[in-house]
Amino acid sequence: MKYLNHRVSSLVTAILFIVLFVWWLSLSPFDSSPENEHARFVWGAFYQLIAIWGGISGLIAASVWGGGKSIIGKSLLMLSCGLLLQAFGQSVYSFYNLFAQVEAPYPSLGDVGFFGSVLFYIYGAILLIKASGSNVSMRRIPSLAIAIIFPVLMLLFSYLEFLQEYEIDWAYPLQVFLDFGYPLGQAFYVSLAIVVLVSSYRILGGIMRLPIIMLLIALVAQYFADFNFLFQFSRETWYVAGYGDILYMLAYTVMALGLIQFGVVYKRMRTDI
Numbered sequence: 001m002k003y004l005n006h007r008v009s010s011l012v013t014a015i016l017f018i019v020l021f022v023w024w025l026s027l028s029p030f031d032s033s034p035e036n037e038h039a040r041f042v043w044g045a046f047y048q049l050i051a052i053w054g055g056i057s058g059l060i061a062a063s064v065w066g067g068g069k070s071i072i073g074k075s076l077l078m079l080s081c082g083l084l085l086q087a088f089g090q091s092v093y094s095f096y097n098l099f100a101q102v103e104a105p106y107p108s109l110g111d112v113g114f115f116g117s118v119l120f121y122i123y124g125a126i127l128l129i130k131a132s133g134s135n136v137s138m139r140r141i142p143s144l145a146i147a148i149i150f151p152v153l154m155l156l157f158s159y160l161e162f163l164q165e166y167e168i169d170w171a172y173p174l175q176v177f178l179d180f181g182y183p184l185g186q187a188f189y190v191s192l193a194i195v196v197l198v199s200s201y202r203i204l205g206g207i208m209r210l211p212i213i214m215l216l217i218a219l220v221a222q223y224f225a226d227f228n229f230l231f232q233f234s235r236e237t238w239y240v241a242g243y244g245d246i247l248y249m250l251a252y253t254v255m256a257l258g259l260i261q262f263g264v265v266y267k268r269m270r271t272d273i
Contacts (some may be wrong), residue, residue, distance in 0.1 A: 006264040011258060013050065015254045020047045024249075032239045038098075040241035045094035047249050048087040054256025055084035061263030071131040075103060076262055078124030079215070083255055084119040086248075087146050089113030104235055107174050114226075115178060118185040121219060125192035128212070132196060150229060154223060156185045179230060186223040193219050207265055214258030221251035 020043070027040055054241040058080030067074035092110030104110070115264055168176055197209075225247035232238035 006260050006267070009053075009260045009263075013053060013057075013256045013260070016050050016053060018247065020050070021251060022245070024246065027241055029105050029241055029243065029246075035161070037240075040239070041094065041097040041133040044090070044240040044245060045098060047245065048090040048094075048252075050220060050256060051083050052251060053081045053088070054252055054259055055087065057256060057261030058083060058172060061259055061266070064263055064266045072262070075124045075127035075131065076259065078120045078127060078184040079255070080259060082120035082124065083252065083259070085113040085117040085120060086193050086252065087113070089117070109176050111178055115181060115185070118182065118189065121189045121222075122185065122192065125189050125196060125219075128196045129192060137188065152187075154190065155183060157227075159230075182226050182230060183223075186219070186226060190216070190219050190223060207268070208262075211258045211261035214254055214261060216257035218251050219260055221247065221254060 023043055024047075027036060029040075052081040058076055062073045062076035062080060065076060067073045067077060089112070092108060092113065093104040096104035096108070157162060170176065193212075197212050199217050225244065228244045228247055229238060232242075232244055238244060
């Protein structure tokens, strides 16, 4: 496939979201009683299809940009791999729920995927900054202030709602690392995404603005989804197919649509030549 068929890809993404959302509503999602636990586990194993579809769409978009041979192509590769790592993490947790039939531990192998996605998102955002040539714009006070203040507010929110009463137990160093690493890493990639958005007019005359806005929305949604997971898990209120999983599904959907839009931009450029 030389170009991404954005209409078909976007339609598939939308259909997946609608079908999975209607399915979720049918599960009485605000009822955590064990009667329909298996049905909720099955749904939890399936909604990662959006992340898988988005990751594949992103890899196709990256290929038309030259893949690893171009900065934008490499950035899309990183973002797509980040989305696929989310699917990997979810697959591990679904294995625990459906096949091992034990409560999914935290941390687990799945966090290799979940935390790995944070690192890939950070690198992908750094590459987009490099593509924008935004060394100058990062020195501009307004853009730098926005890129710093918003993530600081995110970290403050995390501290007040989750970490303020956090009791560090060094008997579980990996959990402590992840509990702090998730909000710190996500605040960092959101900060980078804001810099990219402020500098997006410099990338190909501003035609990247829409996919970058979608990317920023997806990363912020991902932050709140992970924050909510840590918050609920620490209070033992997390359960599969609760409202927390819808936050993840929303983040995956917007990220998928954003990656598809990068392919649309390339097609539009080739058409205008």
